[in-house]
Amino acid sequence: MNYSFKIYLVFSLLAVSTMMAQQKDVEKGDKDFYNLSYIEAIQHYLKATEAGDFSEETLRKLGDSYYNIADYTNAAAWYGKLFDFAESTNPDYLYRYAQSLKSTKQYEASNKIMEKLNKAKPVDERVSLYVNERNYLEEIEANSGRFELANLSVNSAASDFAPSIYGDQLVFASNRDKSWASKRIHEWNEQPFLDLFVTNTKDTATTSVEKFSSKINTRYHESTAVFTKDGETVYFTRNNYTKSDLKKDSEGVNRLKLYRATKTNNDWNVEELPFNSDQYSVAHPALSPDEKTLYFASDMPGSLGMSDLYRVAIIGDGFDTPKRLGNTINTEGRETFPFISEKGHLYFASDGHVGLGGLDIFVSEANATNTFGAAYNLGKPVNTPKDDFSFVIDENTNTGYLASNREGGKGGDDIYSLVQLKPLVKLCQQDLSGTVRDEKSKEVLGGATVTLLDDKGAQVAQVTADEKGMFTFGKVTCDTSYMLRSEKQEYEAAEKALVTTSEAEVAIKETLYMTPVVNVVITQDNIGEDLFVLLDLNPINFDLNKSNIRPDAAAELQKVIAYMKQYPTVKVDVRSHTDSRGSDAYNEKLSDRRAKSTVNYIVRNGGIDASRLNGRGYGETQLKNRCSNGVKCSKAEHEQNRRSEFIIVAK
Structure with missing residues (x-):
């Protein structure tokens, strides 16, 4: 047996011996791990890694053993080696790695791992919580010191x-x-x-x-x-x-x-x-x-x-x-x-x-x-x-x-x-305030009535802007849709949609710009005129087969409300229409529902006396374009016929 072969044989035997020792340590570690004997399992897995075993399975169980006895410093270290070994590892290990990093105050590193978990398993409930609470340190700070x-x-x-x-x-x-x-x-x-x-x-x-x-x-x-x-x-x-x-x-x-x-x-x-x-x-x-x-x-x-x-x-x-x-x-x-x-x-x-x-x-x-x-x-x-x-x-x-x-x-x-020492913040809330200004001059408008509405148009709160045009509502709920509306004599009502974020205890500042009312002198000649033309309204349209007031239509109806408040003797006939799709009988009923919906909105949200309003539906009998039964038209052309008109019937 020559010398080089002897050396090769010795190294081979050493390698086999080392592998067998590693295997024994892993087997002993596994037995302790599954018996929840984590301290003993750690000792065996550490011996296996010292002998060169850095397999994914060994690293996982070593990290888990430390994690289960709340030794997050060592857990983070071994989960880190696991992550380096197999970056696309099981989402549960990514989460435990992120938690272990967070426990050692490595917040930025923890966030990066959570981002990877988000990509690996976006439907994970823990990921959803993380995505919705990206500013969790600020939110935790809001409840700190209590x-x-x-x-x-x-x-x-x-x-x-x-x-x-x-x-x-x-x-x-x-x-x-x-x-x-x-x-x-x-x-x-x-x-x-x-x-x-x-x-x-x-x-x-x-x-x-x-x-x-x-x-x-x-x-x-x-x-x-x-x-x-x-x-x-x-x-x-x-x-x-x-x-x-x-x-x-x-x-x-x-x-x-x-x-x-x-x-x-x-x-x-x-x-x-x-x-x-x-x-x-x-x-x-x-x-x-x-x-x-x-x-x-x-x-x-x-x-x-x-x-x-x-x-x-x-x-x-x-x-x-x-x-x-x-x-x-x-x-x-x-x-x-x-x-x-x-x-x-x-x-x-x-x-x-x-x-x-x-x-x-x-x-x-x-x-x-x-x-x-x-x-x-x-x-x-x-x-x-x-x-x-x-x-x-x-x-x-x-x-x-x-x-x-x-x-x-x-x-x-x-x-x-x-x-x-003081109450907890158990609701995610934000502070809402703002300013009312003239659309043209940008000057502040004191005395404007500012209303906060929910996503269904119901009033949440109402305040009056001070002499500097400033208003405040205090606390509003996070992740919620609102509408801000301002009203003032000689100005058209202004509305602005608002969706709060998920970040707790932040200040929201909004500006509402109001346009001066174009004074229209009501004479006998105005009887029969459409406020749509007189007030230069944007179209008040409806969704297909729907009669609810859309947000864009609500903003235009506020102009009608402001006009009727400025001229308290005016009476208006609300006339609602549909497009030609659907049966004639169905469209007549649909348009009647739209007319009533429009009248109810003006009465409920504008405080206008119901006796000053009349409404009925005309179905598809008064189309504004060529889109009658059987005529092929675009969606935009059909939408022109789904409308409400506001005809002055008395001054």
């Missing part, structure tokens, strides 16, 4: 979270060392299992903490408790562990379940809730103010994301079928840790809604149909680039608690007390 937070003295070097009020006491979850806990380690993050603890809420300086109840706490996880007002019933989260039996799903994963405990003879009687399952998790309960509805988080079939929020009616001692909250709340990310305040506001944690990174806390208000509207970020300091969650508040005292793994804490997660 709370004051303080780290509680009861926090430990372990994880403390899920605060809940129990009379004058605070109940919370913690994995602080216990007599036997240090011997039982949860594989997910190699931390002791969680129990429920209790401390006095009034004495904020106390460090006295006790286990809540030996009947409720077990060898495994207990957390997130919520109590009825009488303190006799508690709902809480526990591992799938009942009567000393720890159950797992078909993939060997031990899921979370909800339990209810009722107090009997000063002790707790624990029962499992009927909608639990061995195949999915149900966790983090919250009660409605009337205690007739239970809210919770779950990844049960039908969930949009990693976990969604649900609610279920409590019927006596039983429960109805759980119902998933709508897509204004749930996303393809994580929605979890719900809390319902006394005013019925839903507070929850999410990494699917646009935030600062990790889990952020959001609030949503229920509408008249008991469905929840848009979710709004609570801003800083409630939210940070880290995980912020399990928010509770007493809206009578404006005090409460939340948990966070933010920098500067004592342990993995800490509980913070909070005081609300």
